[in-house]
Structures are given as structure tokens and as C-alpha cells.
Amino acid sequence: EDQVTQSPEALRLQEGESSSLNCSYTVSGLRGLFWYRQDPGKGPEFLFTLYSAGEEKEKERLKATLTKKESFLHITAPKPEDSATYLCAVQGLGTDKLIFGTGTRLQVFP
Amino acid sequence: DTGVSQNPRHKITKRGQNVTFRCDPISEHNRLYWYRQTLGQGPEFLTYFQNEAQLEKSRLLSDRFSAERPKGSFSTLEIQRTEQGDSAMYLCASSLVSGRSYEQYFGPGTRLTVT
Numbered sequence: 001e002d003q004v005t006q007s008p009e010a011l012r013l014q015e016g017e018s019s020s021l022n023c024s025y026t027v028s029g030l031r032g033l034f035w036y037r038q039d040p041g042k043g044p045e046f047l048f049t050l051y052s053a054g055e056e057k058e059k060e061r062l063k064a065t066l067t068k069k070e071s072f073l074h075i076t077a078p079k080p081e082d083s084a085t086y087l088c089a090v091q092g093l094g095t096d097k098l099i100f101g102t103g104t105r106l107q108v109f110p
Numbered sequence: 111d112t113g114v115s116q117n118p119r120h121k122i123t124k125r126g127q128n129v130t131f132r133c134d135p136i137s138e139h140n141r142l143y144w145y146r147q148t149l150g151q152g153p154e155f156l157t158y159f160q161n162e163a164q165l166e167k168s169r170l171l172s173d174r175f176s177a178e179r180p181k182g183s184f185s186t187l188e189i190q191r192t193e194q195g196d197s198a199m200y201l202c203a204s205s206l207v208s209g210r211s212y213e214q215y216f217g218p219g220t221r222l223t224v225t
Contacts, residue, residue, distance in 0.1 A: 004152075034213070034214075041221075042218055043203075043216035043217050096165070097143075100152025102150065
């Protein structure tokens with residue numbers, strides 16, 4: 001069964017303190033791995049799609065990487081406005097449905 | 111605003127009542143998805159459409175749930191005889207599947223509270 005596990009569940013960082021979020025997955029055939037940001041009471045906001053091992057994508061202070069078993073979301077010099085829940089999802093071959101993890105709740109303090 | 115829109119944003123209903131939610135996707139998108147999210151969990155897939163055709167339904171979608179996309183544009187999700195366990199955020203997403211691109215863009219959600 002396709003599954004996504006995210007760690008840690010929660011992360012508290014000082015402003016400027018870089019860190020990484022982990023997403024481990026099992027899927028019978030990977031079409032894509034997706035990262036989303038979700039603010040409280042809002043819908044998920046699309047960040048990145050990764051399709052194959054070794055692929056990397058960057059956006060401002062965020063960088064996503066992919067291996068055959070996991071993905072990392074690296075946050076460099078975070079700011080308080082980066083505080084949110086970060087969700088990872090996988091999409092298998094032959095289906096459009098996304099399988100989400102439970103997310104990492106990130107808090108960045110000034 | 112050209113993003114996905116959902117109405118209503120909040121709905122409070124009594125157990126046993128029927129409720130209907132509407133989703134308007136991004137205009138050029140051909141696929142539309144429904145997910146459900148409870149507190150502290152990631153979204154769970156319910157169903158999706160390509161144009162008017164419902165292509166996949168989750169086992170989570172009991173007989174009390176029905177979704178339609180009659181003209182391939184907006185979609186409705188109806189829950190009959192609501193139960194307290196139906197309380198959740200109902201999220202709609204849309205995508206334009208082309209080539210290798212499968213990104214799904216989400217709306218703001220409809221929060222359902224069943225009392």
C-alpha cells in the first residue's frame with residue numbers, strides 16, 4: 001500500500017537557523033512527489049513537484065530533493081513568515097490521487 | 111482571482127441533514143478533485159473527474175456521498191444524512207494534465223461542522 005511518513009511532526013526554529021524536513025515514502029511506481037505549504041484554516045499551496053531520484057528544485061529559501069525512498073525540504077535562513085505546515089504527497093502511476101503525509105508543523109521565532 | 115473557489119466557506123448543520131458544497135476550478139483546468147482533511151491529518155482523496163467523467167472514487171466515499179460535475183466546469187459534493195464523523199475540511203483541487211505536469215491546485219476549503 002502506498003504510504004507517506006513525515007518527520008518531525010513539529011519543528012521550532014530560531015530565525016536564520018537552517019534545517020531540513022523529511023518525507024519517506026513507499027509507492028509501487030512513482031509518478032511524482034509533491035510539496036505543499038498549508039497555513040491554518042486554508043487550503044494547501046503548491047510548492048514543488050519532483051519526478052525522479054536526484055532531482056532538485058529551489059524557491060526562495062526552500063530547496064526540495066528526491067531519492068528513491070525519501071525527499072527532503074531544506075529551509076535556509078528561515079523567517080517567521082515561513083511558519084506553516086509543510087505537506088508531502090506522492091502520486092503513483094496510473095492514478096491522479098495524491099497520498100499525503102500528516103505534515104510537519106514549522107514555527108520560526110524572531 | 112483566478113484560483114479555485116469553494117462555497118460556502120463554512121457550514122454548520124445538524125446530524126441527519128443533507129449538505130451540498132460547490133467547487134469552481136481554475137478555468138482552463140480539465141481535472142477536478144475532492145479531498146477531506148481532519149485536524150492534524152493530511153488531506154485524504156475522495157474522488158476526481160476529468161471533464162464530466164468521474165474517473166476514480168475512494169473507498170472512503172460511502173453511499174451517503176455523491177459528487178457531480180455535470181458540464182465539466184464546476185462540481186458539487188453532496189453528503190446525505192450527515193453524521194458527526196463527517197465534520198472536516200472539504201478541499202477541492204484542479205489540474206491541467208499535460209505532458210509530465212500533474213500539479214494540483216487547491217481551493218480554500220469548506221469547513222463542515224455537524225452538531
